[in-house]
Amino acid sequence: MRLPGRRAAGTGLAVAAAALTALGPSAVADADAADTAYEVLVFSRTAGFRHDSIPAGIQAVRDLGSAHNFTVTATEDPAAFTPSNLAGYEAVVFLNTTGDVLNDTQQGAFESYIRGGGGFVGVHAAADTEYSWPFYGQLVGAWFDSHPAIQQATVKVQDRAHPATSHLGQNWPRTDEWYNYRTNPRSTAHVLSTLDESSYSGGTMGADHPHTWCKTYERGRSFYTGSGHTQESYADSAFRAQLLGGIRYTAGQAAADCRPENGYTTLYNGSTTGWSQTGPGSFTNTDATLTTAGGLGLLWYSAQEFTSYSLKLDWMMPGDDNSGVFIGFPASSDPWSAVDNGYEIQIDATDTPDRTTGAVYGFASADLAARDGALNPPGEWNTYELLVEGEHLQVFLNGVKINDFTNTDPARSLQQGHIGLQNHGSGDDVRFRNVRIKALTGPITGLAGKCVDVRDAATADGTPVQLYTCNGTAAQKWSRVGQTFRAFGKCLDIAGGATANRSLVQLYTCNGTGAQRWEVSTNGTLRNPQSGRCLDVPGGNSADGTQLAIYDCVPTSPNEQWKLPF
Template sequence: MRTTCKAALALTAGAALCLPPQAAAPAAAPHTAAPAADPTYGILVFSRTAGFRHDSVDEGVTALRELGAAHDFTVTATEDPAAFTTDNLARYRAVVFLSTTGDVLGPAQEAALEQYMGAGGGYVGVHAAADTEYDWPFYAGLAGALFQSHPAIQPATVRVEDRAHDATAHLGAAWQRTDEWYNYRTNPRTTAHVLAALDESSYSGGTMSGDHPIAWCKDYAGGRAFYTGGGHTAESYAEPAFRRHLLGGIRWAAGLTQADCRPETGYTPLFDGTGTTGWKQAGPGGFTLNDGTLTSQGGMGLFRYDREITGDYSLKLDWKLHGDDNSGVFLGFPASDDPWSAVDHGYEIQIDATDTADRTTGAVYGFRSADVAARDAALNPPGEWNTYELRVTGERLEIFLNGRKINDFTNTDPARSLRDGHIGLQNHGDGDAVSFRNIRLQQDGATPGPRTGEIRGVNDTCLDVDGAGTADGTRVQIYACNSSAAQRWTVSADGTLRALGKCLDVSGGGSLDGTRIQLWTCNGTGAQVWTARSDGTVRNPQSGKCLDASGGTWEDRTQVHLWTCHTGPNQKWTLP
């Protein structure tokens, strides 16, 4: 640290709020670190078409070559499926499917791509990559969604949902552009992290009921998969913003930058970039608001969310260091106009590029260091955005950086509580410029309006009513997702999960491990109440146990039952 501490508090958890040393001259203005050059790597661009061929393919290849020349990657362009061998694919950090159409690979080539992804490879799908390999389930999961239809080429508004991912961080909240806007057969939101979505009111011909993802990312089969629906027109590849969008997708798929690409639903914005209503500054200094971004200035102070947060919750926020800067996120402190109240009574999750292990990014400041190796693998450098998830369950705090768990801390101090208190952002002092975007909260026990769609579980299967039966006692199982009514669930405000007009039910209201889960007439009992937790489990509060896919192989028709919660993969569910 570069500070001198207030004597009475020098040994507290909040030493990060220390006073800056006295100086005769004003502090230097914050500087922005120059981005480090990427190491040289190679990508394979594949543009074979067995159906419609886009006139823009040549412009796309040219644009990717130009991006590579400017950003240290080499491009091998081919339309020969023979390039898809295990040995050849291993030469590339990412494979780009550039407006491919139809069945473009044979069984041996498909197996090679599956092996490539399983070894940690990267996939980038551009536009008609979603109009490809309809009969290959692995590819449908890789692309995230497949083409259904499209209206005429026209301008539309793209709503940017994630401004931390390298593919979208350069964009504003609304992106106006002209393209051919695909409708997709399924909504990828439950299986992928949506980066941007179309505003269907801004153009004609959208058919996805107002929730229309158009760019997304996901961890898939051991590798990374990115897709963008843009790129139909030749003019797209001359647009600087679209070219930067492609570059960011390639960099992420190739593992050159990190991001949280887990599916995300059920979060409420605390700061969405449009204003700071509900926030209050404690102490000197503050934050500027520009382009949907809060940036710290001066200090030492704290920007506090004025509503107390209680119970279990998941807090997500995006942040960026501009250089060797310092800030932090405080949890569990009482309301006060004195920022030192957060030091004495709360916990700080540190943001600092260079301090000691227990006082640098990912640490619970003064209490527990992050797993430094995991943190280093997940961390983007100054000048690039990062995403924290701070997950509080009881008095346990789990810290995720760009989707990777880097710290696990349990409060044992009876004078403090992670479950009850306020959250705040630190403005550390002159010369420390740290920026924040998209602060959002998910709380257990919240009652949002009804939502309908698939419930996705282990191995990317769906929660399914056997045979679409409606008789009381019909078994509930996992099955390959097929968009049928048997897999269409409504998450209701009363805590029930409903399909085919009936409720997901614990047989006999039981609580023993292995108790059957079934479909039953909705009756208002505790056997039919379910709570989605921030750890991914779905719990029945009456029994205190979790919805669980039985056994250890999890194939089609594997029955679900009640089981002691352990947060294994067969207890992780993504709700609509």
Template sequence: MLRHLTPGALGRGAEGDRKTSVLRRLSATAVALTAAAATLIPAVPAQAAAFKVLVFSKTAGFRHDSIPGGIQAIRDLGAANDFAVDATEDANAFSTANLAQYKAVVFLSTTGDVLNDTQQAAFQTYVDGGGGYVGVHSAADTEYGWPYYGQLMGAWFNNHPAIQQATVRNEDRAHAATAHLGATWSRTDEWYNYRTNPRSGVRVLQSLDESSYSGGGMGDHPITWCHPQSSGRSFYTGLGHTQESYADPNFRALLLGGIRYVAKATNADCRPETGYTTLYNGSTTGWSQAGPGSFADSDATLTSQGGMGMLWYSAKELHAYSLKLDWKLTGDSNSGVIVGFPATSDPDAALATGYEVQIDATDTPDRTTGAIYGFKAADVAARDAALNPPGQWNTYELLVEGERLQVFLNGTRINDFTNTDPVRSIQQGYIGIQNHGAGDVASFRNIRIKELTSTPGSTSAVKGVGSGRCLDVSGGSPVNGAQVRIWDCTGQAGQQWTSTSAGELRVYGGKCLDVNGAGTADGTAVIIWDCNGQNNQKWRVNADGTITAVGANKCLDVSGAGTANGTKVQIWTCNGGANQKWSRV
């Protein structure tokens, strides 16, 4: 075992290959921490700090000389942003009791096998129970023999070219880690290639333009990402090789945003996102202004001016879709997103014939953020837990399926509304963003859409995102009770699933995907059975790729996140893992 390094010790060597009460401001207090070589970090009160962070920098392989600077940078960020920092290289800190005092654990350029089985189990329990993980740079070069860590981190290191300048594309500019950056960022670092592309299982925040440097080998090249992990959160960045990185204000802000995200001090939609088409990301082609006022267009950001008017996407009428957009308010401003209205140059007509999903920091419950304005209030508790306050970015997903409109705020569902007004129709019409009036300043970024094509009557294979294998009836058997599993995609009849308007997934014509015995417990097997219309045979296909058992309100899940042929399929509490994500093929 390597000797424990105090925060001031220098390592040598080279590397080879979240307007709510929970965010009330506390006085920022610099926390003086004594360097200690004790086996465990004592569970002491955090004093005036809002939360505590553990920085772990043990190396069992190559060691970065930037580690001391990284520890100091995180200490500086904590002193300035109201969190306390402990640093250690002692893996014995990974016990259930000790980890319980921290909101986030940072793996700072760790390498190799740094935790034993007992420590791994404690850390997994910590994260899945709501803790936060931040991985920096060679955290991806760590714990290759531990599958859970690979899922938590997103992708393992493969190789890298020489240190050089490259262009970073900032794909998500709503996350606290990247909101301060422009569309691109030119910087010098050591640019990792990864063994697999993590995009299908994470929300990519930054990627590399491989044409801007030499030695990229991935094509689509994520470099910074985040994702929910059971009840916890994960954030990883491949940046941070060089000592200079930790003195860079932009990189420090990236680290701060990642730490605050996993510590649940700020919120973001970190669900995996694929298949979306850009409606606005700097160009207003296809958009038309209705009514007074306007939107200023700068830095791929639309900012409202005057009103009351509406900027609407006039290029295409929409039906079933997932609409995502990032928004930010100043103070007690007012705005909204309007859906399901006929083509019009009159914003009042759009409001009278469609529905407005409200954006407003303060108002009556049916007229504040997340409400279907005047019709249905949001789930206030869920909304307040997910909402970032004025001055910070938030992300909406508006999911339209038939006459049902679901509203997700930073990845959390906060409203579920069904239209019963025969004069209106959510599923047929246009979408627009509101400029409410003088003094109401709302900004929007990255408006994108995924049109939903998996409609009742479609038949195809259903592939697991995490495993790459298909939903399959064991042995191709059409008998009642046959276990459903994953298997290599073969196109055979036992892998052809038909969705119906009743919410069934049928196979062999008259057999339905069925939760055995109408069970609701985690681990209940999924089988096939004669279709009978019961709730244990009804499934809801969600925009994020999950499939929910209606009767149990749990997700279709590959047991143990397995990837091998024959791994059984079950229901389990929805946790955002790749083993609960599915796609039609």
């Protein structure tokens, strides 16, 4: 498969930024016109209900291609699904397909295409397709269940950084046919928008009704939207822009963080409650978007300090602009305190390696190759994740890890502090959206809904770690630091470094040994790699005070099922 070229990466970002600034706002709006030419296949075969909007949909994608530098081939012939033919396309759009549309050989070719990095766009009835093909079900994210009559509803946009939704407001009222799905895709996909079931009749999924989402699957990229039933949809400029964003994402022309996201607390999504401004600079706050204004300053979250956490936020530079995200600094009314005592994760892409996008400013350059491959250019939104575990910081840009830094400066600490957004100076017009955080600390719950507990809240080495009724005390608050779990600054440890079944678990000074390393499995177990065994409640005894141990991993055993808060 031909790999798409990325736009304006690396040192070219400075040139692109200068050009966009010189050309003005219209050039920023048309930044995607610089996409490398690519090919898109639109597939609209039906073996069930046939939507009369299919011709309008094909024409809409053709129009988008003409305007945005991609060529469209439309077909209903499943014979197009061969390895050699699919290799010519960066993305395949399933446009209102229904029923079983590919045979086993064709399915195999498409699976290989996705595993090779291909892109998939599913529109509306793409979720009403191939119910007996498990790979396809995972790729699309969820299958159709039912729908009410066509009516107006409110789409609530949760992610306004993805290229398919960054042009939308927080609420998007429109008329379409609204699907209910058999399962909720949130655990495996990144949900971009949901339906407000109170705004229409016939929704069956409740308060969390995903409508549009994206995901990575088997090295491929997937985007799905439940909209697109009606002919009128394809004349709607906002919906066309959504289709374009989905195509650009899946074709590799625009980056986005499409990892599943759960458990985050909003710090800013329109309200600045809890935030304080220092310095002469300021931020405007319009349409749930913060924009820097004026001189040097810092908008910092003064309501709370944070320890181990995952901080996510969306940002955009209109041109050659400068800003940064500060972490790990003490409370102060002086914006320079964050500079002198904390760490800045840089946004400006035009400076030296240790002071450019993804760098820990002045301390550590990002992996520039990884950064260049993940960075959207000026005029497009990007997403940061700053993952802080003790003194260890990892920086993710649009879901790709681009920096790995450990603090060794005794005058600074990442383990506790505030977070803030920099206003660098007049003319540096950086925008921020959707600042959210997830604490990597809290109770670990297991058998009978009880908690992993440090006996009597003691801190001495060798204190047993037990199962106990959850009570919210410090003895049950664990933080995740790398592959360790910590309470009272000490580690969850296997006594004596033993590896045999029924070896007991204790609290012990962190020492980096294999007895203190744990892998979090998707099946709910906590596995110790050194022993190959899992954290276990011996004998399934759920009584308070049962000391935990390790035992052969049995993912279906309730004795080894643990729910983490992070």
